[in-house]
Amino acid sequence: MIRVLVVAFAVCHAAQYGLFLGSWLVLGGAALDGDVTGRSIALWAAALAGSLLCRAAAVRLQGELATVIGRRLRGRLLRGALALNESHVRREGTGHLLGRVLEAESLEDLAVGGALAGLAGGLELVLAGVLLTAALGPVAGLLLAAWLVVAAVLLRRYEQRRRRWSAVRLALGNTLAEQVAGHRTRAVQQPDDPPGDGTHDLYATLARRMDRSWTALTALVPRGWALTGVVLLAARAAQGADRVSVAAAAGGVLFTFGALGRLVGGLAGVADARCAWDALRPLLPSGSTEDGPLCPDGTDGVPLLEADDVGYTYPGRERPVLQQVTLRVDAGDRILLEGASGSGKSTLAGLLGGQRVPSSGVLRLHGATPAEVGAAGWRGRVLTVPQPDHNHLMLGPLALNLLIGRGWPATPGDLADADAVCRALGLGDLLDRMPSGLAQIVGETGWQLSHGERSLVFLARALLQEPEVLVLDETFGALDPHTLERALAVARERARTLLVIRQ
Numbered sequence: 001m002i003r004v005l006v007v008a009f010a011v012c013h014a015a016q017y018g019l020f021l022g023s024w025l026v027l028g029g030a031a032l033d034g035d036v037t038g039r040s041i042a043l044w045a046a047a048l049a050g051s052l053l054c055r056a057a058a059v060r061l062q063g064e065l066a067t068v069i070g071r072r073l074r075g076r077l078l079r080g081a082l083a084l085n086e087s088h089v090r091r092e093g094t095g096h097l098l099g100r101v102l103e104a105e106s107l108e109d110l111a112v113g114g115a116l117a118g119l120a121g122g123l124e125l126v127l128a129g130v131l132l133t134a135a136l137g138p139v140a141g142l143l144l145a146a147w148l149v150v151a152a153v154l155l156r157r158y159e160q161r162r163r164r165w166s167a168v169r170l171a172l173g174n175t176l177a178e179q180v181a182g183h184r185t186r187a188v189q190q191p192d193d194p195p196g197d198g199t200h201d202l203y204a205t206l207a208r209r210m211d212r213s214w215t216a217l218t219a220l221v222p223r224g225w226a227l228t229g230v231v232l233l234a235a236r237a238a239q240g241a242d243r244v245s246v247a248a249a250a251g252g253v254l255f256t257f258g259a260l261g262r263l264v265g266g267l268a269g270v271a272d273a274r275c276a277w278d279a280l281r282p283l284l285p286s287g288s289t290e291d292g293p294l295c296p297d298g299t300d301g302v303p304l305l306e307a308d309d310v311g312y313t314y315p316g317r318e319r320p321v322l323q324q325v326t327l328r329v330d331a332g333d334r335i336l337l338e339g340a341s342g343s344g345k346s347t348l349a350g351l352l353g354g355q356r357v358p359s360s361g362v363l364r365l366h367g368a369t370p371a372e373v374g375a376a377g378w379r380g381r382v383l384t385v386p387q388p389d390h391n392h393l394m395l396g397p398l399a400l401n402l403l404i405g406r407g408w409p410a411t412p413g414d415l416a417d418a419d420a421v422c423r424a425l426g427l428g429d430l431l432d433r434m435p436s437g438l439a440q441i442v443g444e445t446g447w448q449l450s451h452g453e454r455s456l457v458f459l460a461r462a463l464l465q466e467p468e469v470l471v472l473d474e475t476f477g478a479l480d481p482h483t484l485e486r487a488l489a490v491a492r493e494r495a496r497t498l499l500v501i502r503q
């Protein structure tokens with residue numbers, strides 16, 4: 001699809017310039033011969049109209065290309081982000097990752113903002129170079145080549161500066177995200193704003209340098225060439241060349257000026273896209289863009305979920321948190337896992353849910369490893385509900401928070417299920433109190449839920465996803481004994497296979 005669109009774009013673009021040049025050749029030739037007739041004007045108008053039609057088609061194809069590339073890129077980004085394991089996210093920081101995602105815009109701009117047209121400028125330039133050499137001699141061709149060398153040097157410098165600026169921007173984005181997340185704590189604990197660490201100044205300096213390089217590239221090169229062209233034309237006129245050849249040479253210089261401008265603009269866009277691609281690469285899934293094959297259902301004698309000699313060491317830590325863990329979970333099991341604080345229960349929950357990768361040993365779902373099942377496939381079947389402190393309510397309707405695992409917008413059936421699960425868990429009073437019921441906006445700036453209510457919403461959300469194995473990590477810690485008993489009974493009744501973790 002993308003290849004077809006690119007070829008169609010290139011054909012339309014070439015036809016546009018061919019017709020444009022042809023129109024002026026017809027009229028210009030007739031004018032210089034002093035023989036402008038109704039026929040030559042009609043030919044000129046027809047070629048110009050054809051050129052405009054080709055331009056419209058090229059712009060439309062460019063838009064389609066941008067949409068297709070954007071959709072694919074965002075799809076891959078989403079799959080890659082969902083496949084990231086928790087320790088990777090923690091190590092890099094969410095702000096850093098967010099900065100990387102924002103780079104996707106530069107890649108889309110490459111298609112939307114006309115960099116393709118800039119690249120087509122390269123083709124125009126070849127054509128212009130040939131015309132120019134024919135009209136002004138080989139010296140003109142050599143001078144044009146010299147300006148291309150200058151453009152290459154400036155382009156390289158621009159890309160280097162863009163990379164340095166991007167690295168600081170990512171770090172700055174991460175610091176900002178952390179500061180926003182910890183804003184309340186800082187507001188309470190720090191009387192004054194802490195002094196800056198100089199990163200903002202560095203960012204501003206690098207941004208200025210990058211802008212200067214960009215200006216030098218996109219302004220100096222075409223204008224420098226225009227000046228060179230004027231000198232060449234003046235020399236040609238001084239040699240006593242006839243009017244026709246000076247006019248043709250002036251056309252060649254002007255044509256080259258436009259093509260050079262589009263070429264350097266396009267190449268600057270490509271440099272932006274290369275930097276953006278390097279920033280995005282860690283987020284994109286490697287190999288196939290599709291999820292791996294799902295493992296077979298219910299193979300006889302094979303455990304539903306098993307951990308075989310599994311160990312885990314946090315990155316940067318010397319000692320493992322878990323060693324030689326062996327666990328077998330069969331369909332329909334209800335398992336309680338207890339242990340002391342810091343003994344590694346949540347780490348195991350993360351491993352079982354596919355959010356971490358074991359340092360040793362192997363996990364299997366229906367006999368298939370996570371690599372065979374695919375990250376998204378595994379997480380869709382084994383769902384670990386993190387401790388309430390590590391779980392999140394998104395700013396949005398309560399229904400969205402409950403049904404996020406089922407797709408959005410919700411169907412009437414989904415909403416009825418959500419209502420039934422909430423009422424079974426004891427959230428009926430809350431639903432009746434909220435003016436908009438399931439449509440009530442909850443989250444940071446919406447209706448504030450108590451700790452217990454939040455845990456019940458997290459539990460309802462997980463039950464509504466109907467995973468094959470549900471792992472609840474200290475989900476009941478904030479509930480009073482009566483609510484706890486009721487919630488546990490609902491979980492036992494509704495979950496297909498249940499593993500509950502508590503201290």
Ligand SMILES: Nc1ncnc2c1ncn2[C@@H]1O[C@H](COP(=O)(O)OP(=O)(O)OP(=O)(O)O)[C@@H](O)[C@H]1O
Binds near residue numbers: 090315339
């Ligand atoms: N991201 C991390 N990096 C390094 N060490 C970690 C990380 N997360 C947890 N640990 C350490 O791993 C050990 C096990 O932590 P884990 O959270 O799995 O224990 P737990 O049994 O769930 O504890 P609790 O019952 O208190 O929630 C702890 O010593 C903890 O400090």
